[in-house]
Amino acid sequence: xxxxxxxxxxxxxxxxxxxxxxxxxxxxxxxxxxxxxxxxxxxxxxxxxxxxxxxxxxxxxxxxxxxxxxxxxxxxxxxxxxxxxxxxxxxxxxxxxxxxxxxxxxxxxxxxxxxxxxxxxxxxxxxxxxxxxxxxxxxxxxxxxxxxxxxxxxxxxxxxxxxxxxxxxxxxxxxxxxxxxxxxxxxxxxxxxxxxxxxxxxxxxxxxxxxxxxxxxxxxxxxxxxxxxxxxxxxxxxxxxxxxxxxxxxxxxxxxxxxxxxxx
Ligand SMILES: NC(=O)c1ccc[n+]([C@@H]2O[C@H](COP(=O)([O-])OP(=O)(O)OC[C@H]3O[C@@H](n4cnc5c(N)ncnc54)[C@H](OP(=O)(O)O)[C@@H]3O)[C@@H](O)[C@H]2O)c1
Numbered sequence: 001x002x003x004x005x006x007x008x009x010x011x012x013x014x015x016x017x018x019x020x021x022x023x024x025x026x027x028x029x030x031x032x033x034x035x036x037x038x039x040x041x042x043x044x045x046x047x048x049x050x051x052x053x054x055x056x057x058x059x060x061x062x063x064x065x066x067x068x069x070x071x072x073x074x075x076x077x078x079x080x081x082x083x084x085x086x087x088x089x090x091x092x093x094x095x096x097x098x099x100x101x102x103x104x105x106x107x108x109x110x111x112x113x114x115x116x117x118x119x120x121x122x123x124x125x126x127x128x129x130x131x132x133x134x135x136x137x138x139x140x141x142x143x144x145x146x147x148x149x150x151x152x153x154x155x156x157x158x159x160x161x162x163x164x165x166x167x168x169x170x171x172x173x174x175x176x177x178x179x180x181x182x183x184x185x186x187x188x189x190x191x192x193x194x195x196x197x198x199x200x201x202x203x204x205x206x207x208x209x210x211x212x213x214x215x216x217x218x219x220x221x222x223x224x225x226x227x228x229x230x231x232x233x234x235x236x237x238x239x240x241x242x243x244x245x246x247x248x249x250x251x252x253x254x255x256x257x258x259x260x261x262x263x264x
Contacts, residue, residue, distance in 0.1 A: 004216060034062025048069065050218040054226055068097050080181065092103070106144065106145045117163045124170075141180075142229060142235065148186055151206055182235070185221070185225055190215070198220070199243070
């Protein structure tokens with residue numbers, strides 16, 4: 001039987017204007033060969049659930065890592081990683097950690113149910129803006145931001161997520177105007193399933209159509225963040241990352257009603 005979820009995903013595949021790319025999951029595994037040009041990549045939020053996969057993926061690809069968070073200095077030593085305690089709410093602590101880094105991944109997060117609204121803006125808005133400013137001064141070439149998708153069809157965010165999504169939208173806007181080369185990789189719900197189980201779609205649509213819940217696992221999201229940090233293929237691009245299973249044969253028929261009409 002064709003599921004609603006499958007229909008919508010098929011609809012996206014047919015509406016290729018919004019479809020940036022699809023490929024099998026690229027989570028770095030043991031078979032991964034090192035990249036040709038080793039870089040130094042700063043990972044902000046390196047001790048977090050997504051950040052730790054970003055660190056693993058970078059190491060597997062032969063890159064040097066600066067692992068940064070408020071508690072990172074307490075991490076056990078690890079070959080290839082320099083752990084640095086710093087706080088994005090205090091850009092003067094971030095600046096030294098970015099010196100001579102080639103790129104940075106911003107995977108900083110706070111749980112919106114556990115902090116004041118102002119803390120969301122500190123991390124997702126001013127934290128991003130301030131980090132972009134000091135990254136530019138430090139000569140960092142690329143800023144890859146882990147952001148969130150969640151806009152409803154009417155353009156609004158769901159009520160309970162509104163403060164964090166508004167803060168992230170403002171952080172995205174600040175990054176776009178900062179002058180640094182950036183990539184904004186939005187995720188819908190994050191899961192802790194292993195990477196590489198499902199394909200990955202990169203969608204350039206906002207909002208993404210109904211039919212979810214759309215999910216991506218943190219390990220797959222991390223592999224996308226790393227690719228954007230170490231290559232020039234995603235400079236100044238914004239997209240949403242979702243995991244997909246192959247649509248069922250014939251489900252494309254049911255997707256037709258969901259396609260957008262051409263503009264006149
Ligand atoms: N949960 C979801 O379903 C979902 C969906 C879409 C998008 N996202 C977004 O994905 C991102 C990462 O999520 P996650 O679940 O992987 O995060 P997480 O496990 O909560 O990790 C957050 C990381 O940020 C660091 N951090 C927090 N405040 C900091 C500060 N002021 N300065 C420096 N580092 C700080 C934390 O380390 P310290 O505590 O040591 O500082 C930790 O390393 C967040 O932006 C989140 O909103 C989540």
